[in-house]
Amino acid sequence: MPETTATDRDLLAVVRRLAAREAQAHLVHPVMSAWTDEPAVTVSIRVRPCPVCGTRPGGPGVVAPATALRPVREVRVLADGERQVEGSALLVSLWCEALTGRALVPLVAQGAARAATVARTRAATVAELHGAGVTGLFDVLTALDAAEEPWSAPGAERWTLPAATRYRLAGAEGRAGGRPAPGSVLRARLRTSFASPHLADPNLAELADAYRAYRLEVAASALLG
Numbered sequence: 001m002p003e004t005t006a007t008d009r010d011l012l013a014v015v016r017r018l019a020a021r022e023a024q025a026h027l028v029h030p031v032m033s034a035w036t037d038e039p040a041v042t043v044s045i046r047v048r049p050c051p052v053c054g055t056r057p058g059g060p061g062v063v064a065p066a067t068a069l070r071p072v073r074e075v076r077v078l079a080d081g082e083r084q085v086e087g088s089a090l091l092v093s094l095w096c097e098a099l100t101g102r103a104l105v106p107l108v109a110q111g112a113a114r115a116a117t118v119a120r121t122r123a124a125t126v127a128e129l130h131g132a133g134v135t136g137l138f139d140v141l142t143a144l145d146a147a148e149e150p151w152s153a154p155g156a157e158r159w160t161l162p163a164a165t166r167y168r169l170a171g172a173e174g175r176a177g178g179r180p181a182p183g184s185v186l187r188a189r190l191r192t193s194f195a196s197p198h199l200a201d202p203n204l205a206e207l208a209d210a211y212r213a214y215r216l217e218v219a220a221s222a223l224l225g
């Protein structure tokens, strides 16, 4: 492995903070003495056209099974110009990305505590930073780290969801010549990204490996106690 420079070490430190935060978010657990008949939180999702790949609302939608997002009562992708569901927690995402149901758990926790919460996905945050002229990898990741930091603070109103993301395949992309695309093609397309499906930098593959390894390490040590 080549000797790292101070900048590389700084970059790695930020990536490790992001990885640790996602691992901690995966380990959010319910209050065991509570019982609810019905999930209490509604999540409204405001999807934005992606400034990089241009994917925008209006293409083929994805319908999740009704059980996919428990304990969320309802997840509603808002139509253009539609107001968010009253009292719901709001998530701003890009149209081209897909998150797991588990990634929404911090949003549900904050939504239960304070309905005014507004979260952004990492990819939506990165797109906003790019739009504001912040483009260097270290600057982007440092700003992302700061935006995400309040995720577990009681009553946080604006924060970034600590979750890796992946590109959401549109209907035709998963198929080649009418047949499902080869698994290797799909795997490459669906590989998770710790910041954004579109963040491009020569350092990124190495950092992504470091992210995955450290996320696993943090989760494993927490589960082992």
Ligand SMILES: [Zn+2]
Pocket (backbone or CB within 6 Å): 050, 051, 052, 053, 054, 055, 094, 096, 097, 197, 198
């Ligand atoms: Zn995109």
